[in-house]
Structures are given as C-alpha cells and as structure tokens.
Amino acid sequence: xxxxxxxxxxxxxxxxxxxxxxxxxxxxxxxxxxxxxxxxxxxxxxxxxxxxxxxxxxxxxxxxxxxxxxxxxxxxxxxxxxxxxxxxxxxxxxxxxxxxxxxxxxxxxxxxxxxxxxxxxxxxxxxxxxxxxxxxxxxxxxxxxxxxxxxxxxxxxxxxxxxxxxxxxxxxxxxxxxxxxxxxxxxxxxxxxxxxxxxxxxxxxxxxxxxxxxxxxxxxxxxxxxxxxxxxxxxxxxxxxxxxxxxxxxxxxxxxxxxxxxxxxxxxxxxxxxxxxxxxxxxxxxxxx
Amino acid sequence: xxxxxxxxxxxxxxxxxxxxxxxxxxxxxxxxxxxxxxxxxxxxxxxxxxxxxxxxxxxxxxxxxxxxxxxxxxxxxxxxxxxxxxxxxxxxxxxxxxxxxxxxxxxxxxxxxxxxxxxxxxxxxxxxxxxxxxxxxxxxxxxxxxxxxxxxxxxxxxxxxxxxxxxxxxxxxxxxxxxxxxxxxxxxxxxxxxxxxxxxxxxxxxxxxxxxxxxxxxxxxxxxxxxxxxxxxxxxx
Numbered sequence: 394x395x396x397x398x399x400x401x402x403x404x405x406x407x408x409x410x411x412x413x414x415x416x417x418x419x420x421x422x423x424x425x426x427x428x429x430x431x432x433x434x435x436x437x438x439x440x441x442x443x444x445x446x447x448x449x450x451x452x453x454x455x456x457x458x459x460x461x462x463x464x465x466x467x468x469x470x471x472x473x474x475x476x477x478x479x480x481x482x483x484x485x486x487x488x489x490x491x492x493x494x495x496x497x498x499x500x501x502x503x504x505x506x507x508x509x510x511x512x513x514x515x516x517x518x519x520x521x522x523x524x525x526x527x528x529x530x531x532x533x534x535x536x537x538x539x540x541x542x543x544x545x546x547x548x549x550x551x552x553x554x555x556x557x558x559x560x561x562x563x564x565x566x567x568x569x570x571x572x573x574x575x576x577x578x579x580x581x582x583x584x585x586x587x588x589x590x591x592x593x594x595x596x597x598x599x600x601x602x603x604x605x606x607x608x609x610x611x612x613x614x615x616x617x618x619x620x621x622x623x624x625x626x627x628x629x630x631x632x633x634x635x636x637x638x639x640x641x642x643x644x645x646x647x648x649x650x651x652x653x654x655x656x657x658x659x660x661x662x663x664x665x666x667x668x669x670x671x672x673x674x675x676x677x678x679x680x681x682x
Numbered sequence: 683x684x685x686x687x688x689x690x691x692x693x694x695x696x697x698x699x700x701x702x703x704x705x706x707x708x709x710x711x712x713x714x715x716x717x718x719x720x721x722x723x724x725x726x727x728x729x730x731x732x733x734x735x736x737x738x739x740x741x742x743x744x745x746x747x748x749x750x751x752x753x754x755x756x757x758x759x760x761x762x763x764x765x766x767x768x769x770x771x772x773x774x775x776x777x778x779x780x781x782x783x784x785x786x787x788x789x790x791x792x793x794x795x796x797x798x799x800x801x802x803x804x805x806x807x808x809x810x811x812x813x814x815x816x817x818x819x820x821x822x823x824x825x826x827x828x829x830x831x832x833x834x835x836x837x838x839x840x841x842x843x844x845x846x847x848x849x850x851x852x853x854x855x856x857x858x859x860x861x862x863x864x865x866x867x868x869x870x871x872x873x874x875x876x877x878x879x880x881x882x883x884x885x886x887x888x889x890x891x892x893x894x895x896x897x898x899x900x901x902x903x904x905x906x907x908x909x910x911x912x913x914x915x916x917x918x919x
Contacts, residue, residue, distance in 0.1 A: 403790055403799075409778035590774050593736060594835075595764035596791045597757070679756070 400607045407591070408584055408604055417576040417609065418616035421666060424569035425620025425659050426627075428562050432658060433628055435558030436651040442551040449540035451478075453521065455528055457509040457535045464509045467535065470527045471513050476520025480513035512540075566665065573609060573666040577673040580605055588678070598678040606671045613666035617659035624655075684748070685709040686843050686874045687733060692742030694728055694899075702728050703899045706742065710876065712842070715869045717885045718878040720896035726878040727771075727847055729896065733876065734768045734845050735759050747842065764792055767836030769846035773828045775820040781807065781831045782816040788839040806834040810864065826857040833864055837873075844868060846877045850884060862887060 455471060457464070464482055471480040488507050492500035499505060515521060521537060528535040541548075581588065588601055628647075647655075687710040694703040703725045710716060710733075720726050731737040732744060735751065744752045746762055767788075775784050786803045807813050810830035820828050829849060836844060846865065850858035862884055869875045876894075877884070885891065895902050 401790075401796070403783060403786065403796070406779060406783060407776070407787075409776075586774075587776050590776055591787070591791065592760075593734065593763065593768060593774070594788045594791055595760045595762075597760045600791060 400603065404604055405607075407587060408580075408608060409587075415576060415579070415612070417573065417612040418619070420572040420576075421569055421613050421616025421662065422620035422623070424565050424572070425617040425662055426624045427620075428565045428569075428662065429621055429624035429655055429658055430627060431558050431561045431565070433624070433647060433651070433655055435555055435562065436654065437646055438551055438554050438558065440646065440648065440651070442548055442555070445544065445551075446541075446548060449544055451514045451516065451518075452540040453513055453515065453524075454538045454540065455511040455513065455524070455535055456538055457511075457528075457532045459506050459508065459534070463531050464511075466531050467509070467528055468511055470531060471511055471524055474520060474524045474527055476515045476517045477524065478514045478516055480511055483510040483512060485509070566662065569662060570665060570669045573613060573670050574673040576612070577605060577609060577670040578677060580608065581674060581677050588681075592681065598675055601678060602671055602674045605674045606667055609670035610663065610667040613670075614659075614663045617662045617666075621656075621659035628655075684712055685745070686712050686747065688743075688745040689732075690743040690745075692732065692739045692744060694725075694732060694737065695740050701740070701899060703732070703739075706901055708894065708901060710843075710874060712874055713869070713872050714874055715866065715888060715891040716874075716876040716894055717888070717891050718876055718894045718896065719880065719885070722880075724896040725899040726896055728899075730768075730845050730847050730876070730878055733843075734766050735763050764788065764839060765842050767839065767841035767844045769829070769832050769836045769844070769849045771848040771851050773820070773832040773852075775828055775831055775835075777820050780817045780819055781812060781823065781827075784820070784831055785834045785838055788835060792839060802838060803834075806838050807831075810834045811860075825852040826854070829853055829857070829861060830864075833861065837864075837868055840873075842874060844873055844875045846875070848878055848880070850879060850881055855883075858884060859887070 455467065457467065468480060468482050471477055485507055488510060489500045489505075492505075492507070496505070513524070515524070525535075525537055528537075584605075591601055689706045689708050692703060692706040693701050695701045706729070718726050718729065728737065732739055733746075735746070739752055742752070743750060747765060749762070751759065751762060776787070779787070782803055785806055786799045789799045789802065804813065804816070807816050810833060812827060812830055812834070815823060815827060818827075820831065823831065829852065833846075833849070836846075844865065849861055849865075853861065858881065865875050865877060866888060879885065885893065
C-alpha cells in the first residue's frame, strides 16, 4: 500500500505534465469544503438532539386543569414520592407569560383558566404510578405528561435532518469520486501514446496505474486539504454563533470527537479518490490488449 | 532447432471487415535473420503486431517462446513482451523523455535500479553512436538519430526476438546500412531478427537471411528461397 505514494523521479518524468494542471484539485477542494460544512452541521444537529433527548428523558409534567388550589400539597406529594429526584411548580405568572406569545394580553385575564403545572424528574419510570396515585388522591383530574412526547416532533425533525446531512455527504463524496474517475480517464486519454509504448515494452497494468494514481493522489490530497482549511475557517467564523447555540442547547455544538472526525474527512476523501482512480485506470487499461 | 514463434492456421480481421491475414502457418527459428516483404497493405504490420503481442489472432494458434499465447490472459503477456524488442517505423519514442530515459525505459519497467540502468544505457547509446545526445529529446533529434534511439531501446533488455517494421523507411542509404549492421551484429549474438522492409538492397546485403513474403494476407514463397516455406494451403471440403 505504501508504494502507492512513492514513485521514482524517472517514473514521474513518464507523465511529463505539471501537477495541479487540471481541474481535479479544484473540484475536490469544493467537494471537500462542502462535505466538511455539511458534516459539521450534521454532527452539531446530532449533538443537539442527543443533549435534548437526555435532558428530557426522565422529565415529566403533572398538569392540573383549572388552576392550582392544591398546588402546594401536590408539590409536596410529588417531591415525597419514591424515585422523584426533583420537582418544581411552574409559577402561574410564568405560565401566563408563555401563553401571551399565542394569546396576547388576553393571557393575563383572570377569566382565562390556567392549569397548574409541576415539572419533575423520576429516576425510574416505574415510580410514575406512585406519583399518579398520590396526585389523584388530592386532585382527581391531574394527569402526567412526558416531556419526551411533547418534544417528539422536534426530535423527529432533527433526526430527519441528520439523515439528510448524511445523505448529502454521501452524494457529494460520490460526486467527488465521479469527478476523479473523469479526471483519470482524461489523463489516460492524454497519455495514451505513452501507455501504448509502455505496454509494448512490457509494462504491466499495475505499473501504468501506479503513475496515474500517484498524480491523482497528490491532486486529491491538495484539493481535500485546501477545501478542509477553507471549511475550518468558515467554522471558526461561525464559532461565536455556535457557542451561542451551544448555550441554548445545553452545550451541544461540536466536541473533540467531532473535530477529529472532521479532521479525518479530507484524508478519507483523498484515500477514496485515489482508490477510485486506481480502479478506473485499471478498468480502462483492461480494455486494451 | 526450437522455434521462437509458431503460427498455426492464424487469421486476423479487424472488427467485422475482411480477414487481413489468412491461414498463416510458419515457424521462426531461434537465431535466424528474417526479412518480411510484401506490397503495401499485404499485412506485414498486422503480422508483426501479432508477433509482438499487440494484437490477438481472430483464429488459429500462436506459440511464442514455446508458450501458447493466442488466448492467454492479458496479465500473462508482459513477461513475453519483455523478451521482444520492437523497432517501429515511426520510432514511437516518448517525446518528453530524453534519449537516455527512452532507452532506459525497458530496464526500469523490468525493475532495474538506477545504478543498474546508468551503465548499460550509456553503453548502448555509445553503441548506436549517440553518446553525446543522451539528454536530447526526440523532437531535437534527426530521423536517423531517433531510429537509433528506438533500436537502442529495443535491444537494451537483450531480447531474444527483435522485430523491426520498416526500420530504414525514414533514413538515408548510409544510415540504412548502419542500422542493418546493428541488426546483423545482434543476430550474430544469437538474437532472432525479423525486419519488415520493401528495400531489396537491404535484403541483398544480408546473405543467409530468410525471406518471408506476404501477398494479400497470405504467405507465399514464389522464389523458393525460404528454407522453412509455408505449408501449402489446406484443401477445404
């Protein structure tokens, strides 16, 4: 495998063309740039969804329609239930403030019945039955709602976006591979005479392929790294915004593991491009005698 | 005496056209000098292509160096091509490589190190009288010089068979005689040589050489000078 990277000066002279002469590095750079940004977006979305999911996994709300005449008693009951780790009542004023976004000033009207709400966390979902039984003893109309159920559409949308970003990364990678195949075929056409002479003298397909895959490896590497550097600059420029978003989503932006994945992508793209070029050249050479 | 090449009922057609070579049955013996003659379009170049494995026959069998190669997988061919030196009419030198690099190419493809390449290539260039043109590229060389570089490239690997297609077609009479001298010298060293040519003077200047004549894609021996003449055409029932 390592000999893919090493070609003697004499072998290098066989192709006789300058590096970076064609569009391949530019195409690969654009693909690498786009792949990195999309992959970063996908990873950030995945992290956000993960943080959100973990935060609400054990969180439930006890809703008491028609107000909270027994709110204090309910809160004490919930707090004392087995498995409950935290429980907090949402102040009525806060509820009205939230409703104001949809209802306007009407939300502040005393005629508008506002349910009482207690948010609580349970260590074990089995503890919910005890909470429900105790709450019903005080307020029979009280019901427990899982936060996960409320946020499910958002998590579903985030999941779909992750799939879309992954699909885009795959599509762009395939497009980069196709560009490399075209470049390899173009290079073969350009050097057809040299290849014929080499074959006539007894060169094997692997010897001919070796020359082309090295050139494409260099083009792909330069393009991938250039695209990667440009994408990194854009990500750095967005870092302030990302930090803000991280604050909103509980610190879910990009972690060390994500940065390592992103840093490896240009090298993975280079490796893929080289392998694809090798296969394309070998296949094209098999058409000759 | 063992044969370098054996053709058995060989035919060749390009695409769906008519056969350009038909019913070729002959053997080339080791260490013999052959001239291949025939009018333009008789099939000389096609026959040579079959010999240097640039073309497969559409029918019949070809054995080279004792191996049946008509249907051999293409990966099996390079080692046999390395045992053959070819001099093309149009030289087929790589324009962007120096004369040195062109001559060194077969050695490098055979896996020789740069240390192993330097001496033999300098020696070969000196042998063809181009020691001082080692760094020159083909476009800056005369036709005769290019032909000599092509010959040096063809023989650098000490091939067992040398095939030359109209090697004197682009050079003057003096150069033609010098090139013939190179081929006969190689033949004396035991190399089988086959030269396609129209040049009767060249043939007459090479006593002992065998003559293979092609007419309309078939072998003929009208003069009876061929010591291993083609078999008579097969009777079709």
